[in-house]
Amino acid sequence: MRDAARVVSRTLGMLAAEIKPGAVPTRLDKMAEEYIREQGAIPGFLGLYDCPSTLLISRNETVVHGLPIAKPLEDGDIVSVDCGAILNGYYGDHAYTFEVGEVAEETKQLLKVTKECLYKGIEQLRTGNRMGDLSYAIQKHAEDHGYGVVRELVGHGLGKSMHEDPQVPNYGRQGRGKKFQEGLVIAIEPMITMGTHRIKQLSDGWTINTVDGKPAAHFEHDVAIVDGKPDILSTFDYIYEALGITETV
Template sequence: MISIKTKNELDLMRKAGEVVALAHKKVEESIKPGVTTLELDRIVEEVIRKSGAIPSFKGYKCPYPGGIDYPSSICASVNNEVVHGIPGLRELKDGDIISIDIGAYLNGFHGDAARTFAVGKISPEAEKLIEATKQSFFEGIKNAVEGNRIIDISSAIEDYIASNGYTVVREYVGHGIGREMHEEPQIPNYRSRERGPRLQHGMTLAVEPMVNEGTYRVELLKNKWTVVTADGMLSAHYENTIAVTENEPVILTILD
């Protein structure tokens, strides 16, 4: 069942989204060669908790048998890691790219956003991948208006990515969000057979293109969380929580 949010609920979601945006700002300031992904995790958790919120990801139940509950406040996915990279003692190197996914729970609602950052000086190819992934999000949400369907968002994302010579991941998709981190509907970043529900004012969605430099195929590592590209090539990720309105969508995970 799709949850339609009231104005008051949207205001509360915006506050959760602001916490996520603040955490991303702090991450962007902190990313440099030599920093570990565990240090970035600690920085984000401090921002979230000082804001009176709770990290949405920490303790999240693994969807696969034998996997542990998620141990960290962020997902930190480096280079060929697509999503759900677990922070640790890995030091970032000049030329790396890293996707940071952050969720915060405040006043009964979640905010969720991801960004892919450059570490030091990166290659022109990596820079182009990051920018195309980000722009595909904005191309997609042009269609996130009342009366359209989910497939209108999905198709715009895939068309833009394909026109840039990349592929979109198919096994992992965007999602509804609100009182739960993952709600209905699912939001593929590609054309699927299902057109999806019609968009309504008050729907809140986490739209998140995951874009690969090579094949769209991915593999799940033994930790049951981290997803990597099947061919070892780079991947980028960009996400915001948005609200559907009568007019253009509102992004809830950016700072005014």
């Protein structure tokens, strides 16, 4: 599963250098499909639930599940790129929200806090803890900064299927829910909004937007419990290398 996750990690790293003003999402999608196949893997999203694309590309007020379109990215956009791959029968699935050109400081802060939420959740993935401990850690950090936490969409178990039990909410109560056990693998993916947590689905049957039109951010890692502690199977290191980022969460 680490190998499958790293296929996605490398793909996001390859795309990182391409995500700039003027980049066309449909072209990014084609590049991702070709790159995944070159690694001996299969795109994990393409055809799943009739998904028409390799990537889900969500801009600004789109929380998740945005379909790649021909409209170029613009300076000041933020864009969540969610990607999946299948290698040796196992899925990798993770996401990163990129800045496009010069982004407003308040938007940069949303991205920073959302990524911090991801790692706050990961810290709680230990044997003996419960799902509510992980969910609460994400919710508290987001709401302490005045942000909304999407309720209707959740992370998930991961393995030979893209979506397995258990569901992984980004809100909850400490001490509640499924107790974590050795060997569990889940995709943790905070979806955090600058305004209301309320969302709506567009007529294409995929795109999920914030109701108030304010920006949303989305980061995702695949994480296993190994020796009682979280082991992050995916990595953002390829993205950081491509973008020259040295200060990370």
